[in-house]
Amino acid sequence: MTISKRRFVLTAMMCCILAGLTGLATAQEKVAGAKAKQKKRPNPAFAKVDDDPNLPRVLLIGDSISIGYTAATRAMLKGKANVHRIPTNGGPTTRGVQSIDKWLGKGHWDVIHFNWGLHDLKYIGEKKQVSLVDYDRNLRSLVQRMKKTGAKLIWCSTTPVPAGVKPPRKNAEVLEYNAVATKIMEENEIVTDDLYTFADKQLDKIQRPNNVHFTPQGSKTLAKQVSESILAALKGKTK
Numbered sequence: 001m002t003i004s005k006r007r008f009v010l011t012a013m014m015c016c017i018l019a020g021l022t023g024l025a026t027a028q029e030k031v032a033g034a035k036a037k038q039k040k041r042p043n044p045a046f047a048k049v050d051d052d053p054n055l056p057r058v059l060l061i062g063d064s065i066s067i068g069y070t071a072a073t074r075a076m077l078k079g080k081a082n083v084h085r086i087p088t089n090g091g092p093t094t095r096g097v098q099s100i101d102k103w104l105g106k107g108h109w110d111v112i113h114f115n116w117g118l119h120d121l122k123y124i125g126e127k128k129q130v131s132l133v134d135y136d137r138n139l140r141s142l143v144q145r146m147k148k149t150g151a152k153l154i155w156c157s158t159t160p161v162p163a164g165v166k167p168p169r170k171n172a173e174v175l176e177y178n179a180v181a182t183k184i185m186e187e188n189e190i191v192t193d194d195l196y197t198f199a200d201k202q203l204d205k206i207q208r209p210n211n212v213h214f215t216p217q218g219s220k221t222l223a224k225q226v227s228e229s230i231l232a233a234l235k236g237k238t239k
Contacts, residue, residue, distance in 0.1 A: 045070035051082040056110035056234055059151070060085040061096070061103065063118055065159055065222070068214055072223030073230070081111075081234060092119035092130045093138030100145050109151040111233045113193065113226060116142070117158030117177050118212055123168040136180050143188055152233040155185045156226070157196040160203060164210045193229035195222060 045067045051057065058081045060066050067089065074083040086103045090096060093116045116139065120130035130138065146153055157178045161171040178196055185192055199206065199222065206218030214222060
């Protein structure tokens with residue numbers, strides 16, 4: 001092969017390599033762009049709610065489980081209630097104690113549907129994030145603050161934890177924390193939306209495998225139960 005032919009072949013090979021690298025880079029950029037758009041897509045649970053002044057106002061307080069059922073609950077109660085939620089993950093009761101005044105704001109609430117638990121009993125290292133004793137104290141404080149709003153309060157029991165979840169949690173401790181919460185609610189004559197029992201009967205159909213979270217359809221199933229509990233509390237106040 002002559003020198004000129006070799007140069008031609010090498011040049012052609014280099015062009016192919018560069019074209020391949022350019023195509024790969026373009027593909028990677030497209031994937032990165034798609035992921036960025038997906039990350040920026042706002043969660044409908046946190047969408048701004050324009051109140052209908054003729055409808056009662058409802059506030060949902062809770063962690064990512066409640067974030068999952070917020071949009072569906074709002075849709076199910078459309079035309080019956082203005083459904084708001086706190087603008088973040090409610091986290092453990094310690095976060096609730098720090099933020100409850102801000103979350104409640106100065107507006108009037110007819111119903112507050114609330115939960116804390118999964119983050120409290122989550123293990124950080126070898127210790128739970130919030131001990132059962134502190135959970136009791138914090139939850140009592142939160143209930144007393146919410147009672148001052150004059151709203152009808154609905155306690156939502158913490159949903160089941162399957163084996164093997166990360167960060168570590170134990171379903172036996174979900175039952176312990178729910179028992180403490182139940183005692184507090186009974187003492188304060190607060191209605192319980194027993195989402196634990198409701199979900200536990202159908203976990204294999206609605207919960208993600210080895211995960212405390214629920215499938216999209218599972219969250220809609222929870223929303224139906226949540227909506228019904230809110231409607232019962234709003235009896236006489238809805239259209």
